[in-house]
Amino acid sequence: MDTKEPVRSEPSRRLLLAGALPAAAGALGVVGLTAGPASAETKSPVPRRRPLSPSPSPSPVLKEKTRAKFPADLETAGVAELAGLLDSGRITSVQLTREYLRRIGALDVQGPGLNTVRSLNPNALKEAGEADARRRRSRHNSPLLGIPVLLKDNIDAVGMPTTAGSVALKDSHPDKDAPLVALLRSAGAVILGKANLTEFANYLTNGMPGGYSSLGGQVLNVYDVSQTPSGSSAGPGAAASVGLATLTIGTETSGSILSPAAANSDVGVKPTVGLISRTGIVPIAASQDTAGPLVRTVADAAALLTVVTGEDPEDSATAANPLVGHDFSRDLSPTALRGARIGVVASQVPAAGTDNRTLWDAALAVLTARGATLVSVTLSTSSSIPGGSSVLSYEFKRDLNTYLARLPRNAPAKTLADVVAYNNAHSGRALKFGQVLATASQAMDLSPGSADSAKYLADRAQDLADSKDRIDALMADQNLTTLLFANSGSAGIGAKAGYPSVSVPAGYQAANRRPFNIAFLGKAWSEPVLLGYAYDYEQASQLRQPPSALNPSLFDNVGL
Known part of the structure; x- marks a missing residue:
C-alpha cells in the first residue's frame, strides 16, 4: 500500500557486513548503523x-590507495x-x-x-x-x-x-x-x-x-x-x-x-x-x-x-x-505499439496548465507516433461499498497468522496477536504512528458464519465487480488492448482485480524535478503485451534520467 508524506528520522537500524562476510571482503570493513529510536516530525x-x-x-x-575505475556506471x-x-x-x-x-x-x-x-x-x-x-x-x-x-x-x-x-x-x-x-x-x-x-x-x-x-x-x-x-x-x-x-x-x-x-x-x-x-x-x-x-x-x-x-x-x-x-x-519489440488500442482513462488526465499535464500530453504524442490508437474512456475506480471494503482487514489476520505459524518454533511472533502485544509493550519505539489497522484486523472474527466472515465474502465479491468486471466490460466494449493511467493511478482497481500493470518513466516536472510515470494496465496474464508496450514507449521516448543528473548534490563528497 502507498503512503504520501515522509518524516524526518534518526537512524534506527543496524546494517552489518564485516565479520559476517568472508575474508574476501577485505578492505570493505564495517558497514553499520547504530540502532536508536527515530524521531517523528x-x-x-x-x-x-x-x-x-x-x-x-x-x-x-x-581503501585501496589506487582504485581502478570500474568499467561500468552502476547507477x-x-x-x-x-x-x-x-x-x-x-x-x-x-x-x-x-x-x-x-x-x-x-x-x-x-x-x-x-x-x-x-x-x-x-x-x-x-x-x-x-x-x-x-x-x-x-x-x-x-x-x-x-x-x-x-x-x-x-x-x-x-x-x-x-x-x-x-x-x-x-x-x-x-x-x-x-x-x-x-x-x-x-x-x-x-x-x-x-x-x-x-x-x-x-x-x-x-x-x-x-x-x-x-x-x-x-x-x-x-x-x-x-x-x-x-x-x-x-x-x-x-x-x-x-x-x-x-x-x-x-x-x-x-x-x-x-x-x-x-x-x-x-x-x-x-x-x-x-x-x-x-x-x-x-x-x-x-x-x-x-x-x-x-x-x-x-x-x-x-x-x-x-x-x-x-x-x-x-x-x-x-x-x-x-x-x-x-x-x-x-x-520486447520497438514496434509493439503499432496497432495497439489504448484506453486513455479520462479521470487520469492531469489538470490543465500543470507540469504533469505537459508530460502526459507528450506521452500521448509518443504513443500515437508509435502507431497506437488512443481512445478516451470513462472508468470508475472507486469502491461502491459504503464505508469501504473489509477485505484487507480480514485477510491480513488470516494470512499473517498462516505465514507466522510456518516460521521456526523459536520465531519471536507466531500470530498477529503476538505482534500487537509486543508493540503495545514496546510502544516507545514500535508505535510512533500507532497500529490501528493491525488492531482492527486482530479484532476480526474469522470463524465461518460470523458477521465478519459474511461481510468479507460480500465485500470480496463487490470488489471484483468494481474492478475486474468493470475493466473486462470496458476493454471488450471498446476493443482495447490496454488502459493508460498516470503515475500509480491503476493501483487500486488493478489490485482488486488481480490484474497486471507496468509503470515506465515519462519525464520530470520542470518546477521541482519530481518524476512522472505512465502505467499500462491489462487483463490477467497480459504481461507480455504490457511489457512490449512499455519497452516501445521507453525506447522511443528515452526520458529517464538518473538521480545524479537531476540531483547532483546527492553525490557531493561521497567518494564515488
Missing part, C-alpha cells in the same frame, strides 16, 4: 550522516551490460558485488544516508564467488548469473531475518527461502541483502510516512530528499533508482510497486496475482498480494520476471499461470 526528511558501528573506522568505502548499468562484462572476463561477480557494497556504504550509510538497505547478506561475496566459479566451469544460459539483487524485507531468504520493518520481527529468521528467492539462487543471482520498506507494507496503521518503519527508519527520495520516496516498497524503489543493486524486488497489495516506481523514476511491474509465488512473503491479503520488479529499464524487468515466474504447489494462484517458462525478453 511532520516535516520532510533531511539527510544526516549515520554513525557507523562499532566505530567510524574503517570506512565502508574501499545506470543493466543486466545485459553487466552480463557482457562478466562473460568477457573484464569483471568478476565478486568485484561487482564489492562495488555495490561500496556504493551502499557511500550513499546509504554515509553521504546523504538514503537508508534504503535494511540488512546485507553475510554470504553475498561467497555467493558471488560461487557464481564466478560456475561461469568458469561451463557455458551457462542464465542472464542473472552473478548479478546482485536486493529483496524487500518482507521476502524470506535464509541467512537474513525477515522483519517487515517491525521491531517485533527483528529476530525472525526463516528456515527456507521464498520460492522466488530459490529461483533467483538457482539462476545464479547474488542475494545482496534486504531493502527497507514501510512497516508491514503499510498495513500497520494509518498516516505512516512512505518508506518509514520502526526498525528501519526513513528512506529518502533520491531525486529530492524533501519529497516522499513513497511506499511501501520505498527501499527497493530508491535503491534501484540510484544503483545500489542491479535489480530489486518489491511487493504490492495496492500501489506498493507502482507508487515507488513513479516516485523514484523506476520501471515497476505489478504482476497478475499468481504469476510469482507468494509463499515466504509477509502478507497483507492473498487476494491482492504479489511480488514484482522495481528496476531501471523494461529490459531488466523482463529478465527478472523470466527467472522468478513459476508454479508453486503451496500457492494455488500459480496453478493457473500460463506463463511458466516464458521468456519475457522476447516480448
Whole structure:
C-alpha cells in the first residue's frame, strides 16, 4: 500500500557486513548503523550522516590507495551490460558485488544516508564467488548469473531475518527461502541483502510516512530528499533508482510497486496475482498480494520476471499461470505499439496548465507516433461499498497468522496477536504512528458464519465487480488492448482485480524535478503485451534520467 508524506528520522537500524562476510571482503570493513529510536516530525526528511558501528573506522568505502575505475556506471548499468562484462572476463561477480557494497556504504550509510538497505547478506561475496566459479566451469544460459539483487524485507531468504520493518520481527529468521528467492539462487543471482520498506507494507496503521518503519527508519527520495520516496516498497524503489543493486524486488497489495516506481523514476511491474509465488512473503491479503520488479529499464524487468515466474504447489494462484517458462525478453519489440488500442482513462488526465499535464500530453504524442490508437474512456475506480471494503482487514489476520505459524518454533511472533502485544509493550519505539489497522484486523472474527466472515465474502465479491468486471466490460466494449493511467493511478482497481500493470518513466516536472510515470494496465496474464508496450514507449521516448543528473548534490563528497 502507498503512503504520501515522509518524516524526518534518526537512524534506527543496524546494517552489518564485516565479520559476517568472508575474508574476501577485505578492505570493505564495517558497514553499520547504530540502532536508536527515530524521531517523528511532520516535516520532510533531511539527510544526516549515520554513525557507523562499532566505530567510524574503517570506512565502508574501499581503501585501496589506487582504485581502478570500474568499467561500468552502476547507477545506470543493466543486466545485459553487466552480463557482457562478466562473460568477457573484464569483471568478476565478486568485484561487482564489492562495488555495490561500496556504493551502499557511500550513499546509504554515509553521504546523504538514503537508508534504503535494511540488512546485507553475510554470504553475498561467497555467493558471488560461487557464481564466478560456475561461469568458469561451463557455458551457462542464465542472464542473472552473478548479478546482485536486493529483496524487500518482507521476502524470506535464509541467512537474513525477515522483519517487515517491525521491531517485533527483528529476530525472525526463516528456515527456507521464498520460492522466488530459490529461483533467483538457482539462476545464479547474488542475494545482496534486504531493502527497507514501510512497516508491514503499510498495513500497520494509518498516516505512516512512505518508506518509514520502526526498525528501519526513513528512506529518502533520491531525486529530492524533501519529497516522499513513497511506499511501501520505498527501499527497493530508491535503491534501484540510484544503483545500489542491479535489480530489486518489491511487493504490492495496492500501489506498493507502482507508487515507488513513479516516485523514484523506476520501471515497476505489478504482476497478475499468481504469476510469482507468494509463499515466504509477509502478507497483507492473498487476494491482492504479489511480488514484482522495481528496476531501471523494461529490459531488466523482463529478465527478472523470466527467472522468478513459476508454479508453486503451496500457492494455488500459480496453478493457473500460463506463463511458466516464458521468456519475457522476447516480448520486447520497438514496434509493439503499432496497432495497439489504448484506453486513455479520462479521470487520469492531469489538470490543465500543470507540469504533469505537459508530460502526459507528450506521452500521448509518443504513443500515437508509435502507431497506437488512443481512445478516451470513462472508468470508475472507486469502491461502491459504503464505508469501504473489509477485505484487507480480514485477510491480513488470516494470512499473517498462516505465514507466522510456518516460521521456526523459536520465531519471536507466531500470530498477529503476538505482534500487537509486543508493540503495545514496546510502544516507545514500535508505535510512533500507532497500529490501528493491525488492531482492527486482530479484532476480526474469522470463524465461518460470523458477521465478519459474511461481510468479507460480500465485500470480496463487490470488489471484483468494481474492478475486474468493470475493466473486462470496458476493454471488450471498446476493443482495447490496454488502459493508460498516470503515475500509480491503476493501483487500486488493478489490485482488486488481480490484474497486471507496468509503470515506465515519462519525464520530470520542470518546477521541482519530481518524476512522472505512465502505467499500462491489462487483463490477467497480459504481461507480455504490457511489457512490449512499455519497452516501445521507453525506447522511443528515452526520458529517464538518473538521480545524479537531476540531483547532483546527492553525490557531493561521497567518494564515488
